[in-house]
Amino acid sequence: MRIVIVDDSGLRATVLEDGLREAGYDDIQLVPPLGAWVAKLERMAPDVVLMDLGSPSRDSLEEMLAVSRALARPIAMFVDQSDDQMIGAAIDAGVSAYVVDGLRKERVKPILDLAIRRFNAFARMQADLDEARSALADRKTIDRAKALLMKSRDLPEPEAYALLRSTAMNQGRKIVEVAEALITAHSLLGGTE
Amino acid sequence: MSGPTPISIAFLPLTDSAPLIAAREKGFAAEAGFDLSLHRATSWATVRDMLVYGQVQGAHMLAPLAIAVTLGLSQHPAALSAPFKLNLNGNALAMSTEFAAALDPDPAKRIADPEGAAHDFAAAIGLHRRKPVVGIVHRYSSHALMLRYWLGYAGVDPDRDLALRVLPPSLMVEALRSGEIDGFIAGEPWSSVAVAAGLAEIVAVGSRIWRRGVEKVLAFRTDWMEGHAGMVDRFLGAMARAAAWCDDPAHHGELAALLARASYVGQPAATILPALEGRLLLRPGTAPVAIDDFMIFDREAANFPWRSQALWIYSQLVRWRMVEKDETIERRAADVFRSDVYRRALAGSDVPMPGASMKVEGAIATPTGVGSHSGALTLGPDRFFDGRVFDPHNIEAYLAGLSAK
Known part of the structure; x- marks a missing residue:
């Protein structure tokens, strides 16, 4: 069974591909939706196409499915239309699947289940990554503010940090907000770091 | 509550x-x-x-x-x-500057004379270096049907003579920039965005194909x-x-x-406003042209x-198989x-309420008062550019007339 993953996020495609390979599927192709990707996909004659539900490329794909003679008269979405729970899970996860008509649903269901789990895992990973990125950015801002205090007030590092923290606590704000305010004020006053 | x-x-x-x-x-x-x-x-x-x-x-x-x-x-x-x-209405066909060069040199004339412009477009297809790739937003889009209707008048079979490429409206301008398509028909503001970017000219508008589309x-x-x-x-x-x-x-x-x-x-207000006002920039660097009832x-x-409008859509779906x-x-x-x-x-609001639910589409040439249950209702010109009239009670004859052309 040939599975094609259409995705412009290379990372998510890899996460999904890894999962499918672990589950024993070995004919998996990745197609980024760029250039003449629809023609490429058509040549690959996939049995299942997995893609992001919100992908702008779905209209192009569906048009190909409507006019193509290369693919066996296609293709339904979400496998088993009677399985509302699965449809809901797929939509919540943002998975859309196009399946060649005639493929038995018992064969497709595990693929879709897996895609839903991996899409969800990817979304969580993305959220964690965003959080880590913003934590890192906060860290940098606080470091800059600390350096300003150390320089202008001639404080050692632990005291500079303690001053930021106590100011934040007194004002009921986050340390990073106080740090940002300090950096802004400093630059408005014409200071250099 | x-x-x-x-x-x-x-x-x-x-x-x-x-x-x-x-x-x-x-x-x-x-x-x-x-x-x-x-x-x-x-x-x-x-x-x-x-x-x-x-x-x-x-x-x-x-x-x-x-x-x-x-x-x-x-x-x-x-x-x-x-x-x-x-x-x-509210859509427009934007074609690359290169393709548009084969049409009437005056962009305002193309809009004002959709019959002539359709024939010019048909001729330009043969002159183009490849089968023109025209972006449509969906197989079942209102403006794809208008494009088909307009070109069908000039003997063009869009499925045979054009490569119709489906893309979401917001991706059209990039596809045009990269040369993936030679033009597109989409709802505004996307045609105006393509003109503002210097990539295209508006060569036809839906409201001049069907005045009340x-x-x-x-x-x-x-x-x-x-x-x-x-x-x-x-x-x-x-x-x-x-x-x-x-x-x-x-x-x-x-x-x-x-x-x-x-x-x-998510586009500049200055690019969105012209469609609302019915004053469109048709070609980069020229003065905007007034198009009344654009949207x-x-x-x-x-x-x-x-209901007759739904039936017109049905008639076009039949026509294009x-x-x-x-x-x-x-x-x-x-x-x-x-x-x-x-x-x-x-009912009971001050919204004018038509007396009927079906009408002959394309029969009104000048503003006409029609029967209404409440409030005065005047319908503006709703003609198709080729003067054809759609009688929802006789779709067969309508389709026969279209294919006899």
């Missing part, structure tokens, strides 16, 4: 989403007791699935797509209903709509007020600024879903346009 009723509606970033955005931002939904949330999607497939699978209650939708989904032509079949049209509808799932009649009636009341607000020229500046927000259309949100009972000619299918197509729900919802 305990707090506002939540209702969520999916939309695509297009100028004709305006009545929904005005309903939210100008308080019409809130006044009617709704907490309206708007969900932007990029592709029509996503909007369709959100509606069909119940992620939203309503959708901004291409009128032919609502019919196609109901007829089972676009993935999972689901009965949809359109009790309210969001607008008439059907464009987007507000679509619900039929079972949901039937089960929430009171809520639907109240919401259509809010939509009627929002549409009237959008149609008022005094509000166009403010409306353009609302639409320009990143969460809605209509409300006047002349524009929101009324004439997208659906077979069949009386049951014809009936189901007409039933998507729920003039009965519109009547029920807006």
Whole structure:
């Protein structure tokens, strides 16, 4: 069974591909939706196409499915239309699947289940990554503010940090907000770091 | 009542989403007791699935797509209903500067003479270095049907003589820039964005192909709509007020600024405004050209879903072999346009209410008073550019006339 993953996020495609390979599927192709990707996909004659539900490329794909003679008269979405729970899970996860008509649903269901789990895992990973990125950015801002205090007030590092923290606590704000305010004020006053 | 009723509606970033955005931002939904949330999607497939699978209650939708989904032509079949049209017209065909060079040198003349322009376009196809690739937003898009109608007049078979490429409206300009397509027909502001970027010229507009062409509808799932009649009636009341607000020229500046927000259309207000005002920049670096009735949100009972308009769409689907000619299918197509729900919802309001639910399309040459149950109703010219008239009671003869050309 040939599975094609259409995705412009290379990372998510890899996460999904890894999962499918672990589950024993070995004919998996990745197609980024760029250039003449629809023609490429058509040549690959996939049995299942997995893609992001919100992908702008779905209209192009569906048009190909409507006019193509290369693919066996296609293709339904979400496998088993009677399985509302699965449809809901797929939509919540943002998975859309196009399946060649005639493929038995018992064969497709595990693929879709897996895609839903991996899409969800990817979304969580993305959220964690965003959080880590913003934590890192906060860290940098606080470091800059600390350096300003150390320089202008001639404080050692632990005291500079303690001053930021106590100011934040007194004002009921986050340390990073106080740090940002300090950096802004400093630059408005014409200071250099 | 305990707090506002939540209702969520999916939309695509297009100028004709305006009545929904005005309903939210100008308080019409809130006044009617709704907490309206708007969900932007990029592709029509996503909007369709959100509606069909119940992620939203309503959708901004291409009128032919609502019919196609109901007829089972676009993935999972689901009965949809359109009790309210969001607008008439508002789309434009933009072609690359290179392709447009083979047409009449005066861009205003192309718009004013769609018959001549269709023949010129047909000739330009042969002169082009490849089979022209024209972007359409969906197989079942209002403007794809208009493009087909316009070119069909000049003997062009779009399935044979053009490569029609489906892309969401917001990706058209990039596709044109990269040379993937030679032009596209889409709802505004995207053609104006392509002209502003210096990539294209507007060579035809929907409102000069069919003066009162059907464009987007507000679509619900039929079972949901039937089960929430009171809520639907109240919401259509809010939509009627929002549409009237959008149609008022005094509000166009403010409306353009609302639409320009990143969460809605996300393009500069200066690029959105011309379609609202009916003054379009057709070619980069020239003066804008006035095109009256370019886009209509409300006047002349524009929101009324004439069943004859659904049937015109059906006739075009038959013509282009997208659906077979069949009386049951014809009936189901007409039933998507729920003039009965519109009547029920807006009875007793000051919205003019047509006396009939079917009319001959394309027969009005000058503004004409028509029978109405409330308020004076004048319908403006609704002619097709080729002068053909669509009698919904005689689709067979209409189709025979089209194929005899």
